[in-house]
Amino acid sequence: MTDLLKRKSIKTLGLLSAGVSLLTVSGCHTLPLSSQSNLADSAKDAEDLVKWQQADQIIAAIKPTQFAAQEFVITAFGAKAEAGNDNTQAIKAAIAACAAAGGGRVIVPAGRFETGAIHLKSNVNLHLHDDAVLSFYTDREHYLPYVMTRWEGVELIGYSPLIYAFQQENIAVTGKGILEGNGSTTAWWPWKGNWERRNWEYDASVDQVQTRKVLFAMAEQGAPVAERQFTENFLRPPFIQPYGCKRVLIEGVTIRNSPFWLINPVLSEDVVIRNVNCVSHGPNSDGCNPESSNRVLIENCLFDTGDDCIALKSGRNNDGRRLATPVQNIVIQDCIMRSGHGGVVMGSEISGGARNIFARRCRMSSPNLARGIRIKTNSVRGGLIENVYIRDIEIGEVRDAIVINFFYEEGDAGNFMPQVNNLHISNLTVQKAQRAFQLRGFERAPISGVTLHHVHFKQVETVGILENIAGIDQLDITLNGKPFSI
Known part of the structure; x- marks a missing residue:
C-alpha cells in the first residue's frame, strides 16, 4: 500500500512539476485564474497524499508482540467458573507460572470467572x-495494594486498574471473550459524585471530589508522586492500563461497564488495539485514551461509550508539563463510533502536547x-497539537461536527x-448535524494552522460558533448543498 501511494504521489507531483516547467519555458500563455487555482488545489491534494505515507510508516515501525507456543489454563491453577468463587489468586498463579516458563498464553476457558485485579507480566498473553x-x-479491597498509576492525567499511588501492567514488555489481552467491569x-459510578446526568442516589461520602481536588492541588504544587496517596480514595480505576510498557496488544475482546476509562496505555510504546468492542455508558467511560504514548495503532474497533470514544492525552497541567x-x-x-462525547478527540489533558x-x-x-472531530483545551492546560491528519470520515448523525474549543472547563x-499547527481535515461527509462548527479561539491566541478540504455538511441546522x-x-466546503466559506 505504501509503495502504491508513493508511486501515485510521485506521478502526480511529476505531472505538476512538468506543467509548471512548460509554462515557465514557453512564456507565451498564461493560464486563466480558475486553471491556476485548480493546479494549486491538485498540488495540495498531492502533498496531502505524501503526508499520509507517514501513517503507513508508523504502522510498519510498530514492534509486534510474539509469544511462546505454550498454554497455561487457569482452571489448572484452581480457578472455577462458579458464582462466589474468587479466582484472583488462581489467575495470578497462572500468570506467574507462564512468565517463569518464558511466556505463552494464559487461557481463560468458557465460563464466568469472578476476579479482582489482574497484573500482567512480560511475555504473557491473557487469552x-x-x-x-x-x-x-x-x-475497593480487590484493587489493593496501591500501584503507580495515572488518573485524569495526574500521577499518583492509587487503586490498581482492573487489568494492569507496570514496565512490562511483550504483553497482550486477546480472544473473543468478555471483560465485565460491573x-x-x-457500583463504581456513584463515585463520580453529583454529576449532571447521574441516575443514582447521590452520596456525598463517596464523591470523588474529596480526592480529586487534593490530588490536583498536590500536582500543581509539585508534590512527589510517592506522597500522592490517600487513605480515603474515591478515584475509580481504569479498566486496562499498561503503564510504561513496550509491545502491547489488545485484540478481539469486548469490554463492558467500566468503572472509568476503558483502555488507557500510559507512557507506553508499540501498542496495537484491534477488533475491540468498547461498550460502557457510565461517567468517564472513554473508550481508548492513549496518554503520552508512542506508536499506537487503533483499528477496526467499535466504540459505544458514555464519554469520548477515542481521546489522545498527554498529562494535565503542571504534571503533564x-x-x-x-x-x-x-x-x-476503520473504527466505528456510536454514542459518545466525541469521536476522535485530542485533550483535554494535553499539556505534554500531541503530534503526528x-x-x-x-x-x-x-x-x-455529541461531537465528531474534537479538540478541547484551555490556557491552564496549554499544549502544542501539531501534524494532525484526518480524512475519509463519514458522520451520519452528530450534534457538533468539528470542534476546536480553547475554552474547555x-x-x-x-x-x-x-x-494547533497543521491540522488537516479532508474528505469529511456529515449527513446530519445541529451545528457544523464550534471553533472558539482566544482573542490573544486565535485558531490557525487548520486546513479543510472537501468537507460536506449535507443537512445542518446552523453553521455554529466561529x-x-x-x-x-x-477548499470545496459545502453546507446544505451550497458552497460555504468560513
Missing part, C-alpha cells in the same frame, strides 16, 4: 475463550454522539497558550 467472561469485583448505578511527553505517532483507522496523529476511514453516527484562566479564527485553508 479469553469465545465463551469466557472475566467478571471483576466492585469492592460498573452500575450502585513535568513529564513533557507528548502522545505521538498515532494511527486510528492520523485518523482515516472511520464511521460515526448516533443521536447520542477553566477557559482562558492561565498562562499556557494552546496551539470565534477568533486567524485563518483557515479552505
Whole structure:
C-alpha cells in the first residue's frame, strides 16, 4: 500500500512539476485564474497524499508482540467458573507460572470467572475463550495494594486498574471473550459524585471530589508522586492500563461497564488495539485514551461509550508539563463510533502536547454522539497539537461536527497558550448535524494552522460558533448543498 501511494504521489507531483516547467519555458500563455487555482488545489491534494505515507510508516515501525507456543489454563491453577468463587489468586498463579516458563498464553476457558485485579507480566498473553467472561469485583479491597498509576492525567499511588501492567514488555489481552467491569448505578459510578446526568442516589461520602481536588492541588504544587496517596480514595480505576510498557496488544475482546476509562496505555510504546468492542455508558467511560504514548495503532474497533470514544492525552497541567511527553505517532483507522462525547478527540489533558496523529476511514453516527472531530483545551492546560491528519470520515448523525474549543472547563484562566499547527481535515461527509462548527479561539491566541478540504455538511441546522479564527485553508466546503466559506 505504501509503495502504491508513493508511486501515485510521485506521478502526480511529476505531472505538476512538468506543467509548471512548460509554462515557465514557453512564456507565451498564461493560464486563466480558475486553471491556476485548480493546479494549486491538485498540488495540495498531492502533498496531502505524501503526508499520509507517514501513517503507513508508523504502522510498519510498530514492534509486534510474539509469544511462546505454550498454554497455561487457569482452571489448572484452581480457578472455577462458579458464582462466589474468587479466582484472583488462581489467575495470578497462572500468570506467574507462564512468565517463569518464558511466556505463552494464559487461557481463560468458557465460563464466568469472578476476579479482582489482574497484573500482567512480560511475555504473557491473557487469552479469553469465545465463551469466557472475566467478571471483576466492585469492592475497593480487590484493587489493593496501591500501584503507580495515572488518573485524569495526574500521577499518583492509587487503586490498581482492573487489568494492569507496570514496565512490562511483550504483553497482550486477546480472544473473543468478555471483560465485565460491573460498573452500575450502585457500583463504581456513584463515585463520580453529583454529576449532571447521574441516575443514582447521590452520596456525598463517596464523591470523588474529596480526592480529586487534593490530588490536583498536590500536582500543581509539585508534590512527589510517592506522597500522592490517600487513605480515603474515591478515584475509580481504569479498566486496562499498561503503564510504561513496550509491545502491547489488545485484540478481539469486548469490554463492558467500566468503572472509568476503558483502555488507557500510559507512557507506553508499540501498542496495537484491534477488533475491540468498547461498550460502557457510565461517567468517564472513554473508550481508548492513549496518554503520552508512542506508536499506537487503533483499528477496526467499535466504540459505544458514555464519554469520548477515542481521546489522545498527554498529562494535565503542571504534571503533564513535568513529564513533557507528548502522545505521538498515532494511527486510528476503520473504527466505528456510536454514542459518545466525541469521536476522535485530542485533550483535554494535553499539556505534554500531541503530534503526528492520523485518523482515516472511520464511521460515526448516533443521536447520542455529541461531537465528531474534537479538540478541547484551555490556557491552564496549554499544549502544542501539531501534524494532525484526518480524512475519509463519514458522520451520519452528530450534534457538533468539528470542534476546536480553547475554552474547555477553566477557559482562558492561565498562562499556557494552546496551539494547533497543521491540522488537516479532508474528505469529511456529515449527513446530519445541529451545528457544523464550534471553533472558539482566544482573542490573544486565535485558531490557525487548520486546513479543510472537501468537507460536506449535507443537512445542518446552523453553521455554529466561529470565534477568533486567524485563518483557515479552505477548499470545496459545502453546507446544505451550497458552497460555504468560513
